[in-house]
Amino acid sequence: MPVQLRQLFAIMLHTCDLSQPMQVWEKHKDSLCEDFRHTAELMDGPVFNSDLIYNNALIIIEDIVLHMGGNHLSFFGKPGPQRQEQNGFAQGLFRDRNYNVAELTELIETNVPRLVADQRYAFDSIMSTVHEGRGGIFFLDAAGGTGKTFILNLLLARVRMDNKIAMAVASSGIAAILLKGGRTAHSTINLMATDSPMCGIKRGTDQGNLLKETKLIMWDKATMSHKRALETVD
């Protein structure tokens, strides 16, 4: 529920032109951070740092707004969240693991049995490669409307259910919103000019470390991208 509340608040910030957005935050911040507080209580007991929790929630909310093409939170009349460069890797992990495992489990239990034979074959082949850490590249192609995005979202959910990182990217913003937690390939992988098979992510940086932690990169509508972009990821 807090995950959805944060998404709702971010959508309201971006689209509803709230007259006093930070009053909404102040009034509801505990509900918006309920899951973080629960985790902090488990880790640190009753004495935990509320400011850190609020800050982490604001970072996630700001990321959602930015992802939708909106402004930093400072635009809404409040000092933005503190982002510590050295903590970027942890923040990235925090965001990419910010999923409700119970919901993901339910999604998997409900929908995997519904897969038809070809879908099941694709799902099982990809998941066994991920589980065994064998590495590989799969190209999933089928006629329009036959359930490709359906499988992609189940694969993402199955990896995230184990608290592992599955990166969902798409060649266009519209395609990205059909994937759970999807972002554009261009911004996520920091692709450079099309004639160069290079990305702007450097070894040892937060983004680089995050990429190393990633178990699955899902790229929807990959064939819409330049071949150099695909070579970059390879």
Ligand SMILES: Nc1ncnc2c1ncn2[C@@H]1O[C@H](COP(=O)(O)OP(=O)(O)OP(=O)(O)O)[C@@H](O)[C@H]1O
């Ligand atoms: N095994 C399934 N059981 C139930 N519903 C399914 C199944 N496979 C696909 N669907 C449903 O069929 C519809 C079309 O699926 P989806 O959008 O995944 O197709 P697609 O191949 O990605 O389409 P496109 O090529 O247009 O992007 C969706 O509503 C999806 O939920």
